[in-house]
Amino acid sequence: MSGPELITLDGVRLDAVVHHPGARPRRGTVIYAHGITADKDEFGTAVRVADELASSGHAVLRFSFRGHGTSGGTQRGATIAGEMLDLEAAVTYAAEELPAPLSLVASSFGAVSTLLSLPWLDHRLHRLVLLRPVLDLHRTFVEPETPWGRQHYSPEQRKSAHEQGFVLVNGTFELGRVLFEELRHHDLAPPFQASTVPVLIVQGDQDTVVPYDAARQAAATRPFCHLHTLTGADHGLDGHEDEAVQTVVDWLGGDPDWPHSPAVLGAMRW
Template sequence: MHQAELVSLDGVPLEAVVHSPQGQSSRGVVIQAHGINADMSEGGMFVRLAGRLADSGFAVLRFSFRGHGNSGGTQRGATIAGEMLDLQAAVEFMTARHEGPVTLVASSFGAVATSLSLPWLDDRLSQIVLWNPVLDLTHTFVDPQLPWGKENYSPEQQRLLHTQGFLVVDDEFELGRVLFEEFQHYRPRDYFVASSVPGLVVHGDRDSAVSYEIARSSAAARRNCDFYTVSGSDHGFDTRAREDEAIEVSIDWLTSNALGTQ
């Protein structure tokens, strides 16, 4: 594992680490996209996943989106458009240095930039894995239907957003007005469903933040997509055992698919 000098397309420096593949040749590239309140470790899950995949022969990039972790930018200035630039920079960085098929693993809000980038990534990707993906921004943020959204994006909170210009989400992330405005325009589910890149969606069926039903129906609506339920799990896979379950099923799926492409 070593630090990487990753810079986004508009010059924002991004915190990044590469896990080099074990063995003589790489089985491919895996790029990880974290959630809205996280960074490149994704609460430790991305670190463990990256280590396991590197041991299996993959070159893995973990990076923090702008405004997260030790990357440049600010929380209030973070946007979906900016995250799409960051993701493109990550893909170009890794494909310039490593050969083999490219896989994206995106957690929660990381699925937004990932899904919206699929039209230009489709012919470069071999597979995609989404954990608890945000696919409907209106359902999650604008007109929230689940407890986490109702707490953080209630009408009172949205009024506060307009007066002070940002909201503090979960007492840790300052979400800006521009990002919230983007929630009302982007439709990541449409892009995800339209893509034919082989996919796996892993989701807890007790998710109180992001809709399990929307994820399941979206997976069913697209071609070449498997769906795995982590039974009893809230958002983010709420115990170490459930985290390990999500990691294990993802590794099994990724390695079996990689074998199929060799």
């Protein structure tokens, strides 16, 4: 592993690390985009995915979004727009320093900046994995359907954000009023539906953070998309992380021509 220097267009330094495939020929490059309140390690899940992919011949770039981990910026200053700039910096670095077919793993809130970036990112991607993703901001945050959402994004929490400038998420992350307001103004469905990159969604059917039904509906209505359900799994993947990691690694580490097979793409119209 090595630590590259990622600097965004607005001058924010991002903490990052690259897992190299060693002596193996590089089969591809993968970027891992973590969820809110996490960092480039994502509580160990991102490290496991990266190590497994590196052993199969992939370079993997993990980075912490601004305001997360030891990256620049502040928690309250983190925004969706800022995370889109962070992702752009990661993609630019990968294209210049790790040239190979590019795939992306977007976990939880990392899916938000990823999906909103698809209008310029889509044609650059080989494959996309959405791991327990936020696919519907309205159902997750604005009018939350899950216990976690109702706890952190209630009308009372919104009022608190407006008055004190932030809400405390998971007891550790100060989510600022600007990001809180951004959640009401973005629709993730149009860029997701317009994309043609092959997508794998991995999510537990007992997710108490993001609604599983949003993933089920998204996979059913978008071509080139497959949903792998982790039966009984919650958002944290406790007891199901092995299956989740292996599913992601197997899909990204498979036949490099696999996504471009017409027969396979047709079969993915679930």
